[in-house]
Amino acid sequence: MTKSFGSRLAVDGVGFSIAEGEVYGLLGPNGAGKTTTMKMVCGLLTPDKGTISVAGQQAIGNLEVRSLIGYVPQDVALYPDLTARENLEFLARLCKLGRRTVKARVQEALELTELTERRDDRLDSYSGGMKRRLNIAAGLLNHPKLLVLDEPTVGVDPQSRHAILERVQAFGRDGLAVVYTTHYMEEAERVCNRVGIIDHGHLIAEGTRRELVAKLGEQDRIELSATGDLEALAAACRSVEGVTSAATTDNGVHLVACEGRHLLPAILEAADAAGVAVTSVDVVEPDLEAVFLHLTGTALRE
Amino acid sequence: MRTVLAIARKDLRQRIRDRSAIVVGLIAPVLIAGLMSLAFSGLNSFHFTLGLVELDHGPIAAELVKALEVPQLRQVITLRPVRSVAVARSEESHGEIAAALVIPAEFSGAATGEHPEALTTITSNQATVPGEVTQSIVSSFAAQLNADRLSFATALAAGAPRSKTSELIGLVSGLRIPLRALERPVGAHELKVISYYSPGMAIFFLLFTIGYTARSFFVERSQGLIERMRAAPVRPVEILLGKAMSVFVYGVVSLVTIAVITSAAFGADWGARCLPSLSAWPLSSRSSVSRPS
Numbered sequence: 001m002t003k004s005f006g007s008r009l010a011v012d013g014v015g016f017s018i019a020e021g022e023v024y025g026l027l028g029p030n031g032a033g034k035t036t037t038m039k040m041v042c043g044l045l046t047p048d049k050g051t052i053s054v055a056g057q058q059a060i061g062n063l064e065v066r067s068l069i070g071y072v073p074q075d076v077a078l079y080p081d082l083t084a085r086e087n088l089e090f091l092a093r094l095c096k097l098g099r100r101t102v103k104a105r106v107q108e109a110l111e112l113t114e115l116t117e118r119r120d121d122r123l124d125s126y127s128g129g130m131k132r133r134l135n136i137a138a139g140l141l142n143h144p145k146l147l148v149l150d151e152p153t154v155g156v157d158p159q160s161r162h163a164i165l166e167r168v169q170a171f172g173r174d175g176l177a178v179v180y181t182t183h184y185m186e187e188a189e190r191v192c193n194r195v196g197i198i199d200h201g202h203l204i205a206e207g208t209r210r211e212l213v214a215k216l217g218e219q220d221r222i223e224l225s226a227t228g229d230l231e232a233l234a235a236a237c238r239s240v241e242g243v244t245s246a247a248t249t250d251n252g253v254h255l256v257a258c259e260g261r262h263l264l265p266a267i268l269e270a271a272d273a274a275g276v277a278v279t280s281v282d283v284v285e286p287d288l289e290a291v292f293l294h295l296t297g298t299a300l301r302e
Numbered sequence: 303m304r305t306v307l308a309i310a311r312k313d314l315r316q317r318i319r320d321r322s323a324i325v326v327g328l329i330a331p332v333l334i335a336g337l338m339s340l341a342f343s344g345l346n347s348f349h350f351t352l353g354l355v356e357l358d359h360g361p362i363a364a365e366l367v368k369a370l371e372v373p374q375l376r377q378v379i380t381l382r383p384v385r386s387v388a389v390a391r392s393e394e395s396h397g398e399i400a401a402a403l404v405i406p407a408e409f410s411g412a413a414t415g416e417h418p419e420a421l422t423t424i425t426s427n428q429a430t431v432p433g434e435v436t437q438s439i440v441s442s443f444a445a446q447l448n449a450d451r452l453s454f455a456t457a458l459a460a461g462a463p464r465s466k467t468s469e470l471i472g473l474v475s476g477l478r479i480p481l482r483a484l485e486r487p488v489g490a491h492e493l494k495v496i497s498y499y500s501p502g503m504a505i506f507f508l509l510f511t512i513g514y515t516a517r518s519f520f521v522e523r524s525q526g527l528i529e530r531m532r533a534a535p536v537r538p539v540e541i542l543l544g545k546a547m548s549v550f551v552y553g554v555v556s557l558v559t560i561a562v563i564t565s566a567a568f569g570a571d572w573g574a575r576c577l578p579s580l581s582a583w584p585l586s587s588r589s590s591v592s593r594p595s
Contacts, residue, residue: 042533063535071533077526081319082312093308094534142534 001040001050010036012201015050018146018179018194023172025192026181027288029298033201034181035074038150041179042071055145067095070144074151076131080124084115084134087123088141095142109137112167129160136164146177153187165191185289195288199296213286219244220260221290222267222283225252228276236274240266247298256294305536309544310551313515317552326510327556331503332563338503339496339568349377350432353384353393353402353424360410362447366421369443370403378435390424400432401425403440413447497571500564508553515549 003011011033018024026034039045041052043059043066052059059065078087088109092102110116113133123131136152149168153161168191171178182188188195189209196206205212226233234246234253243257257263260283271278284290292298317323352370356363370381382399384390390402402424412419421440425433457470522528531541564570 044529044532063537066533066535069533071530073526073530073533075526077530079312079316079527081316086312086315090308090312091530091534094305094531094536096305096535138530 001037001047001052003036003040003045003047010201011040011047013050014196014198014201014203016196016203016206018177020145020177021172021175022194023168023178023180023192025188025195026179026198027183027185027188027195027292028181028198029183032183032198034183034198035150036201037198038071038148038179038181041146042066042069042148044071067142068145070139070142070147072136072139072147072149072152074154076135078123078131078135078138081122083120083122084110084113084126085119087134088138091138092141097142105141105143109134109141112140113137128155129157129163132156132160132164133167136167144176146179147171149178149180151181151183153182153184185287185292189288197288197292197295199292199298204295205291209288212288212291215291215294217258219256219258219286219290219294220283221286221293222255222257222260222264222281223249223252224255224267224271224278225280225282226271226276226278229274230276232274233271233276233278236270236276237267240270243267245293245297247293254289254293256290305540306544306547309531309541310547313518313545313548314552316518317514317548323511323514323552326507326514327552328559331500331507331556331560335496335499335503335560335564335570336568338499339494339570342495348431349380350400350435351380351382351398352432352436353390353399354381355384355387355390355402355404357386357407358405358409360408362410362413363405366405366440366443370439375439387422387424394424394426400429401436403436413451418451494569494571496564496568500560500568500570501572504557504560508556511553511556512549515545519545 001011001014002009014033014037016024016026026037028034036045040047040050041054041059043062046060054065054068057065057068059069079090082090085106088106089102092105097105107116110119113130113136115130115134118126118130123134126134132152136149139147139149152168153164156164165187168178168180172191172193180188180192192209194206194208195212196203197212198204205215224233224237230248230253234248237243237246237253237255240257240263242259242263243255245256247254255267257267264281264283268278268281317327354367354370356367367381370379384393384399384402387402387404390399390404393399394402404422404424406419406422409419409421421444423433423436423440425436454470458464462470519528528541532538561570561572565572
């Protein structure tokens with residue numbers, strides 16, 4: 001898929017396939033093109049080039065295919081002045097379901113979100129976590145083949161976040177094909193069977209966590225917490241032989257380096273020479289963030 | 303069509319729950335129309351007392367008085383006999399009468415002669431309408447009289463014998479001017495202020511209702527709700543139709559309710575055909591949407 005907005009190329013040749021029962025993570029920083037990609041998959045945007053196929057059916061411009069897709073937008077898209085039941089009934093009716101089916105699916109969604117007792121309360125009386133749960137349940141009303149979750153945990157408290165991630169894993173186990181976009185590396189590692197790393201509209205790598213980490217070879221990720229000129233620290237670290245990439249974060253610098261533990265004295269010496277005080281050093285096992293850093297030269301949460 | 307109905311039903315449900323929409327769609331128009339009606343209730347009718355100085359007491363003067371006493375004018379004019387022109391001027395200046403009509407002595411006799419007497423209207427330059435109304439009635443009477451005079455003179459000129467004068471007068475007095483411009487006084491069919499303000503306010507506030515829907519559409523769009531609808535197998539035109547239907551139904555219900563309340567409580571006249579038509583709209587729209595496509 002390729003999509004431009006005016007002269008800005010938002011998505012450039014992104015392509016992937018997802019099997020039934022697979023949770024596919026689209027990992028990338030804000031503005032990488034994740035949401036645009038998801039909107040094209042859901043038929044909300046038409047790609048300038050490319051094709052989309054869902055359950056063997058051509059999806060672009062095909063209204064019927066939307067019945068096979070469940071879309072959970074990034075923000076809670078429900079009516080605050082309607083009750084949970086009314087919201088779900090309305091959205092179920094839009095899926096062209098019969099009256100009995102609507103009733104059954106709404107009941108099912110309420111049970112799934114454990115909101116049956118509060119079904120007749122207006123949504124504006126719900127907590128943020130409850131709204132999020134209902135937002136996800138609304139995407140399941142049509143029993144989709146493909147569930148698209150666009151950063152469903154943004155702004156969610158840790159408890160609700162945990163519950164949502166558990167639920168997403170369960171969707172995969174239940175045989176649903178799930179696309180999960182996030183800029184949280186931990187979430188992608190936890191719930192996704194496969195991950196696509198997207199940056200500046202390009203899909204730069206794709207595979208299981210093991211496959212992606214293998215791209216790093218025998219490299220480690222080193223997290224330096226420091227105070228002072230972090231850009232100078234990053235530049236100093238890059239000059240150390242064996243450091244393959246270095247990027248600043250909010251309170252330090254993240255490095256990818258071969259034989260990381262053996263390089264620590266040289267790195268600390270370089271930091272000292274740059275006039276930056278390093279307050280802590282942590283050598284961690286290679287993870288998706290290290291992969292992202294290695295591939296793009298920038299930290300994921302930059 | 304079920305999708306359109308689902309969207310319309312959802313919008314109406316939201317509208318009913320929004321108290322400000324009830325105020326704008328129902329309470330405010332009725333309240334303002336009622337207040338306007340009360341404020342301008344004094345303008346609902348026009349009536350004045352006309353002083354009549356009848357110095358002739360002849361048959362034609364009697365006809366003129368009869369013309370002033372016709373039932374259609376009773377709601378507008380109250381005749382009050384006055385002894386003389388001087389008394390009439392005095393009463394007019396004291397506000398006891400709004401205008402006066404003077405029928406001079408020998409008016410009936412002179413009417414059939416060569417030099418007819420003039421009728422005089424006494425009116426104030428402060429309130430000219432009563433004088434103009436009187437002048438209009440008298441002019442109409444004079445036009446008929448002149449037509450009768452012309453007919454009589456024509457008959458004589460054509461050789462009718464003067465010995466048959468009374469027969470000719472009888473014949474001529476039965477004739478009416480065949481074509482004339484009529485100005486019907488407003489008082490004959492009273493237009494109540496509430497009848498003007500009720501539909502006015504209802505339509506004025508209907509514009510707010512339409513504006514509210516347009517605003518809610520853009521709010522829904524900014525909140526991602528329209529996008530969520532579009533992610534379902536729904537065409538954009540169905541979303542627009544659903545929203546338009548909700549405005550239509552709400553507007554008609556609002557208009558009918560306002561019409562019924564203002565008619566029952568304030569006596570507003572919405573027109574004999576208007577109310578049944580308004581009531582029929584929702585039914586006709588419902589039947590048209592429930593037809594299988």
